[in-house]
Amino acid sequence: MAASKGERTKERIVEVALELFREHGYDATTMRMVAEAAGVSLGNAYYYFASKDLLLQAFYREVHEAHVAAARPLLAAERTLVGRLRAVMLAKLEVIEPYHRFSALMFRSAADPESPLNPFHPAGDDIRREGEQLFAEALAGSSTKVPKALAAELPNLLWTYSMGIVLYWIHDRTEGRERTRKVIERTVELIASAIKLSSNPLLRPFQSKVLALVRDLQPLRE
Amino acid sequence: MAASKGERTKERIVEVALELFREHGYDATTMRMVAEAAGVSLGNAYYYFASKDLLLQAFYREVHEAHVAAARPLLAAERTLVGRLRAVMLAKLEVIEPYHRFSALMFRSAADPESPLNPFHPAGDDIRREGEQLFAEALAGSSTKVPKALAAELPNLLWTYSMGIVLYWIHDRTEGRERTRKVIERTVELIASAIKLSSNPLLRPFQSKVLALVRDLQPLRE
DNA sequence: GTCTATAACCGGATAGAC
DNA sequence: GTCTATCCGGTTATAGAC
Incomplete structure (x- = not known):
């Protein structure tokens, strides 16, 4: 009070x-x-x-909090990596659906350098960090062993991936967002496969190149 | 007249x-x-x-045409896949550099559903198609054999990739855009490696999943 | 029917008094 | 902290000139 x-x-x-x-x-x-x-x-x-934009930030926060609230119980019931990633993504879809009509405008800041939704936005932003945190939890609680070097970069990569899905969803006019759901299903399977494949020695040189790149991408976040 | x-x-x-x-x-x-x-x-x-936005489209067209003009002579001198991709990307960087100061605003439409710069924008837009065309040329003239199934999807994927690089470049405050240059170097190498790896039988199931996904992504373009 | 101009509207943002 | 009055710039209505 x-x-x-x-x-x-x-x-x-x-x-x-x-x-x-x-x-x-x-x-x-x-x-x-x-x-x-x-x-x-x-x-x-x-x-x-x-500014009006600052009010929009309040909107992002609300959406984010609803997302976390929707994802946690689903995560509690899933142990496989693919299942956990799927759960997080579908929870996101659920939460943002009411805004689909206006999504183009409400999410346009995703590309705005000043917006926390922008994947390249300098660090220090709560919402993105908390979003990454959710993916970190999804990874940590899974039955799949994730190589340590990869584990450090994945939450950030997955958050970026999720922004891409949102961008796709914005354009998805299909009934029940069928198309986005299918893309999510395929991508989470691919991501899980890729993570498992990453241990394969044949791909070692390729993997370390990818990791080096990802690490190089970071400093833009200062 | x-x-x-x-x-x-x-x-x-x-x-x-x-x-x-x-x-x-x-x-x-x-x-x-x-x-x-x-x-x-x-x-x-x-x-x-x-609208003012329509004037901006004129700007995009000018930038695109300058890009093609800058890339063609470089392509004439390169035969390796990696060299050709690098040439196209560095030409892009050259052309957009004068606009870096204002890039955030001038390229924000990259996420706007109505903008041709948006990678998910429905087809029919000249600038994106011509951009893909440039990558198609880069691929076609290279000494690396690209599997047919992949070749059909690559121009579109590479165009999307180039939009990602632009987004990165917008945030790059380093001298001479050193950071973006490094990211381009690393990514073109990775892309070329990945294309070559894609023929490896071990990755066949993975590759077909990726291709299926990419093909599924398309219909959003109607 | 193609072109041009003036006036007004609307909404984000700011100045400055209380 | 709160208000009123204004500014400013994108956009539109509309009338008339060529």
Whole structure:
């Protein structure tokens, strides 16, 4: 109850904003609508959120938290690597489905250098780190042994992969997102196969090249 | 010389717009500036370009054409697969370098479903098709034999890859884009290795799974 | 029917008074 | 912290000129 008046106002703004986003989408929701619905003036809304984009970040966080909440129970029931990856991805699909109508706009920041959704965005961003964390858990709890060198890079790679799936899903107009589901099924199988194959000595030189590349990619995150 | 008055006006608008983009970037260039520089009214500028984004498409086309022009002579001098891929990618880097300052804004459409730069954008778009064509040439002229099934999918995959490199480059603040250059070097080597490995019988089942996936990805392009 | 201009709208963002 | 008044730039409506 230590919430100051300001904190409560801020919370109220986020709340109505997310509701409006769900109802009308991001673009169709104006800052004026948000301000009015929250019972504050336009200028005052900007006092709390310096830009409309910052409100969108609140949306990402909500989606992320719903994703974690949806994925955990599924993970508890799966031991195979492929099953666990599938669970995480399908949970994501479930959570974002209500936003599909507006997804193009709401996820366009995925390519924006300033956005945490951008896979190349410099580190320090909570949402991406927590997303990677979820994949780390999916890997750690699986019955498949993942080589250590690979294990260090995989969460980050899988997070990037998941962003690619979201990008695909945005364009998927099929009933029940059938197409995206199929792509997820095929890709999680492939990823699991690739991880298992990676121990094969024939591929050793190839594998170490890939790892070296992946490690080189990182410093952009500073 | 059949250029009607309207065509000439349109051309003039594109011309000054690209110049202003180069000088100030996309966002800082206003439609009012473009109109004034082209010597037309604001409303008239909109008669020719229904949106600012359509002017940006003209920019993409120019960049693409410069890329092809820069890549062709390099390709003429390279026979190895790795050399040819490298040539195409480095030519790209050369061409886009002048826009690095503003790249975040100018390339943000890469994730926009409506943009031809989006790798998942439905087919029918010239620029992406021509980009794939360039990679098809790079492959066709190389000394490496590419399995037919793979050859059909590769141009499209390589184009997507090149978009990923651009996304990386956008975030690359290093001197001379050293980091991106290194990533290109490593990735073209990996790609060439992977193509060669793909003939290995041990990987046959893996390879066919990958190809099946890639083919499945396509129909989104309708 | 092709082209051009002026005025206005709309929504994100800011300034500055209280 | 809150407001009102404005700015600014993309976009549109619309009227008229060639």
